[in-house]
Amino acid sequence: MKYDQNGVFWRITEKISADKIKTITIKKDGFLASFFDVWSLVFLAEGDSAEGDIVMDYVDTVEATEKKMRHVLGQDTM
Numbered sequence: 001m002k003y004d005q006n007g008v009f010w011r012i013t014e015k016i017s018a019d020k021i022k023t024i025t026i027k028k029d030g031f032l033a034s035f036f037d038v039w040s041l042v043f044l045a046e047g048d049s050a051e052g053d054i055v056m057d058y059v060d061t062v063e064a065t066e067k068k069m070r071h072v073l074g075q076d077t078m
Contacts, residue, residue, distance in 0.1 A: 038062075039062040
């Protein structure tokens, strides 16, 4: 589940069922993101478009976060 808070009374909620998540990818682009070392995680669900269902922007230590997410979802290959 992802919450996007804009102001005091405005919140957008997005959610994907854990069993529907097909892939988790890391999106790395942009000079400022590289400078501050913050990237995006993209969660793709079954049967949906390639632009992603949920995009989490400005994630610090994105590789470790992606690894933990894959472990929790049972998608790790170890």
